[in-house]
Amino acid sequence: MPLIDLDFSGRHVAVFGGTSGINFGIAEAFARRGASVTVASRRQENVDAALARLREAGGRAAGFAADVRDFDAVARALESAVAAHGPIDVLVSGAAGNFFASAAGMSANGFRTVVDIDLMGTFHVLRAAHAHLRKPGASVINVSAPQAVIPMRLQSHACAAKAGVDQLTRVLALEWGAEGVRINAIAPGPIDGTEGVKRLMAQDEAQRAQVVASVPLQRFGTLEDIANLALFLASPHAGFISGAVIPCDGGGALESVKPMLEATGRQLAAQERAAS
Numbered sequence: 001m002p003l004i005d006l007d008f009s010g011r012h013v014a015v016f017g018g019t020s021g022i023n024f025g026i027a028e029a030f031a032r033r034g035a036s037v038t039v040a041s042r043r044q045e046n047v048d049a050a051l052a053r054l055r056e057a058g059g060r061a062a063g064f065a066a067d068v069r070d071f072d073a074v075a076r077a078l079e080s081a082v083a084a085h086g087p088i089d090v091l092v093s094g095a096a097g098n099f100f101a102s103a104a105g106m107s108a109n110g111f112r113t114v115v116d117i118d119l120m121g122t123f124h125v126l127r128a129a130h131a132h133l134r135k136p137g138a139s140v141i142n143v144s145a146p147q148a149v150i151p152m153r154l155q156s157h158a159c160a161a162k163a164g165v166d167q168l169t170r171v172l173a174l175e176w177g178a179e180g181v182r183i184n185a186i187a188p189g190p191i192d193g194t195e196g197v198k199r200l201m202a203q204d205e206a207q208r209a210q211v212v213a214s215v216p217l218q219r220f221g222t223l224e225d226i227a228n229l230a231l232f233l234a235s236p237h238a239g240f241i242s243g244a245v246i247p248c249d250g251g252g253a254l255e256s257v258k259p260m261l262e263a264t265g266r267q268l269a270a271q272e273r274a275a276s
């Protein structure tokens with residue numbers, strides 16, 4: 001699918017968690033559309049690999065190893081990013097961690113880990129970036145998930161964390177609106193080829209077929225589906241959109257996808273009950 005034809009030349013786009021999957025797809029799309037791109041994630045080797053691909057895509061690119069759970073590390077990465085590319089026009093917060101675990105079976109640290117990455121991480125990224133955002137004009141995009149609104153077994157940590165991300169999106173849209181900063185979130189459906197789909201939804205062909213059958217548009221999403229929404233949200237064409245959490249999911253935000261999204265969790269929960 002082609003990318004929307006928008007020009008981001010001279011713009012600085014910073015993507016946290018931007019070295020793989022959906023978030024890298026967003027970073028690469030902005031690079032293809034002329035932006036100077038910053039990516040950050042935990043592992044230096046992932047940062048280096050992402051930078052090589054971004055430079056192939058034609059963009060000026062900088063990258064930093066930073067764990068979003070560490071506010072000071074995020075702040076340092078942002079200072080270096082701004083030194084390299086100037087004030088931030090587009091900020092994407094998409095780092096996340098997830099695994100199946102029941103609330104009764106998971107340690108407090110397991111729950112905390114996901115909340116720390118997804119929710120605290122998003123707060124850290126937005127809080128530390130606030131001073132560096134172009135005002136007026138910056139666009140902030142958080143990456144949410146269906147778990148924010150659909151309760152799912154074995155997903156208490158991710159459901160709580162992503163619900164928090166959605167509310168943070170709305171509250172900061174209120175607080176930063178007067179400065180001319182827009183804040184929105186994208187809630188992707190199942191995006192083909194990503195870690196999230198591999199871990200949570202489709203480990204084999206039969207499960208892939210179930211996913212497709214349960215999405216109203218009858219297909220997986222692509223990295224370009226999400227990147228196109230991010231390009232639009234960051235553009236002047238979306239200049240009156242703020243505080244919105246927008247599903248990009250083939251219609252899956254409708255309740256019909258819950259049985260599919262929850263199929264593995266339901267099965268694992270039943271096994272856990274049988275074993276106890």
Ligand code: NAP
Nearest residue numbers: 017019020021022041042043067068095096191194195196
């Ligand atoms: P992914 O490839 O695993 O992407 C996660 C990224 O975050 C990686 O670049 C990872 O790099 C980085 N990261 C993880 N923990 C981090 C931390 N503590 N600090 C900094 N960076 C960290 O996953 P994905 O499936 O593409 O998912 C991307 C986003 O989309 C997530 O927010 C997820 O919740 C959301 N989402 C995905 C789907 C889907 O279908 N895949 C559906 C709905 C929502 P390092 O390992 O180098 O840190």
Ligand code: COA
Nearest residue numbers: 096097098099100101106107108109110111113195196199
């Ligand atoms: N089931 C139950 N608990 C688990 C678990 C699982 N599958 N995986 C990790 N945990 C627990 C650990 O046991 C630990 O708790 P403990 O100290 O009480 O034992 C806690 O979570 C932290 O685990 P650790 O491996 O130290 O975390 P990490 O910071 O190295 O990695 C994760 C974070 C666990 C989220 C890891 O899966 C990750 O790096 N994910 C990023 C990629 C990803 O999830 N992508 C999909 C996005 S949708």
